[in-house]
Amino acid sequence: MPVRSRPEVLRARGHCLKQYAFRFYRWAVSDGLDLMAAMRIILCLVPLLFLSSACTNTSGYRQSPELTLERLDPKVSLGHVEIDDQGELISFDQLKRVTAKIEAESTEPLLMVVYIHGWNQNASERLVTGAGDLHDFREMLKDLGKASGRKVMGVFVSWRGRSLATFPIGVDYFHRHAAARRVGGVSGTEVLHELGAAARGANPKNRIVMVGHSLGGAVLESAMAESISARVAMDSARGRQLRRKDFPADLMVSINSAESAIYARQLLSTFKNRGIKDVEGGPLMISLTSQRDFITSVFWPMGNLMGRWVPGLNFFNTGVAGMYRRDPKIDKLRGTQAAAHRSTVGHFDPLFSHKFEKLKNQERSLEELYWDNRDARELDGFLVRGEKEVYRFSRPEGSYYNDTPYWIVPIPGAFMRSHHDQWNPNFVGLLAATMSLTR
Incomplete structure (x- = not known):
């Protein structure tokens, strides 16, 4: 094209x-x-x-072969897959180039990080048109390769997260949220499953983590929730245990997800109704949200409220809900539909699977963090060692609703100081710790 x-x-x-x-x-x-x-x-x-x-490019930024694949370091590579504003794959050839690269890089065990960016981002090289996240992702991959000493491949799944190049951010929130839902539909599901299948087929020792940030978290949750639910329902009906290799990733992680908690509630119910508490002893999906994230704790609920009631704005808001149903008995634990709809998943306490506490201070480098967090499991929770602090994450005391493989975990500001601080060394250590729980 x-x-x-x-x-x-x-x-x-x-x-x-x-x-x-x-x-x-x-x-x-x-x-x-x-x-x-x-x-x-x-x-x-x-x-x-x-x-x-002022509009950003609608036909993608990485369609040519030389722009689809990048060599960042001798053992670190990056591939690009782009989905357009209507949720359609821009080029199947681009996806095939990336899957061929995955197979070529899998001559030794590969750590593959698939990343879906959020609002105001895309695969551009210019900051004004949305390049910030791509630059940070490149640097993180190089740091991860040096710290781990293993072969690393990133896949940057991009969409039109920024629609206006020279206008103030914020004016396109509602239709970017709607676009994220479209991207997380058929093509998003297709892309993530093919990437995962290519990595698993190329080398059974490959490790795969899929990450979505902000509205990218909404894309990831939307793309994976229905396929996970389908797999859970079918395997349960057949009397089969869930296996990690039946899913496209060892772990799926949403970071500061800009999505309503009502969708998380639905996936949790799928597991709860069938008594499924883990997948091979660990989590399958984790939602991580910083308690310092102003965007998802304050701005998102305000936007949701305005989009529901303010004429002219509700036209773009796909979060406008129908009638809410109450279940007084179970709502005591999981919260009501109305409350879940008004909040993001990371700030809706009734669905939390873990709580955190600070244990001590310390001084560690990124390389030390990677190795320190390779065995994080502890009793009913896990330890995360950061650059300057160590935290324990454990199950809530007393009765709680979320005892499923879909963990919803609030994290301290030390690991993510703001909505966009996801690639700092502390958070990379946290990601390594959660990946260790899937072995």
């Missing part, structure tokens, strides 16, 4: 808008509208020209 340059795209959009303006002018004059009134309307539409020219 030929990709037009940025100037070509802008010229095409400008030409299109000029044509529409001329057609409107001819219609207005022929319909009896006076000249000055027609000119005033056209002038009011001029900002649309600038809005259109």
Whole structure:
């Protein structure tokens, strides 16, 4: 698929808008509208020209073979897969190039990290159009390769998380949220399952973790929840135990997920109804949310409320719910549908599977963190050793609802200071600790 340059795209959009303006002018004059009134309307539409020219690329950034695959270090590589605004795979050839690279890199055990970015990001190289997360992911992969001493491959699954290049962030929240839901549909499910199957088929010793941040967490949860539910239902009906190799990843992790807790409640119910407490002794999916994350604790619920009730905004909000149902007996533990719908999963206490406590201070390097956290299991919880602090994560005291393989874990601000602080050494250590629980 030929990709037009940025100037070509802008010229095409400008030409299109000029044509529409001329057609409107001819219609207005022929319909009896006076000249000055027609000119005033056209002038009011001029900002649309600038809005259109501020749009980010709709046809992807990494379609050519030389841009699809990157060599970051001798033992570290990166591949790109792009999904468009309507949730369709931009190029199947691009996906096949990445799966072929996975097979080629699997001559020795490979650690594969599949990452789905969030709001205001994409696969661009320019910061103004959404490149920040890609840069940080590259650096994390290189650091991980040095710390672990093993072969590492990242896959950056990108979508149009940023729609406007030169406008303030925030104005496109509702339709980016809707886009994330589309991306997490058929194509998102297809991509994640094919990547996982390619890695498992190439070398049974490969380790696979799939990570989604913010709205990327919503993409991951949306893409995986229905397929997980289907697998759980079928295996349960056949009397089979769940096996980790039947899923596309050893562990799926959402970070500061910008998604309603109502969807997490549904997946938890799938496990709870069948009495499934773990998958081969550990978690299958984990939702990690920093207690310092202002975006998902305050901004998201406000946006959800506005999108539900404010005319003009609720048009874009796919989170508008129908009637809520109450179940007084079980809602005491898991919370109500209404409360779950109004909160993100990481700030909805009734669904928490763990709590944390600080144990001590320490000083450790990234390499030491990687090795320290390779065996994190402890009794009914796990230990995470950070750069400066050690924390224990354990099950809540007394009665609690979430005893399933889908862990929902609040994490201290020391591991993630803000919504976008996901690739610091402390968090990489936390990721290594949770991966150790899947062996």
